[in-house]
Amino acid sequence: YGTLRPKTVGGQIFCVFFALFGIPLNIVFLHRVGKILSLLCKKLGKFLYE
Numbered sequence: 001y002g003t004l005r006p007k008t009v010g011g012q013i014f015c016v017f018f019a020l021f022g023i024p025l026n027i028v029f030l031h032r033v034g035k036i037l038s039l040l041c042k043k044l045g046k047f048l049y050e
Helices: 009-049
Strands: none
16 A cells, blocks of 8 residues: 655644544544434334333
């Protein structure tokens, strides 16, 4: 695959900030989606067993 990296200084700076903010935001987003899916599964389970 080779080395995949931005060649310009501006691109490198953008990638650093994108990683600093993008990775934590992705974790928060996935956590919230997981909570919603968990709630939906619990409600579906209650609906099916009652």
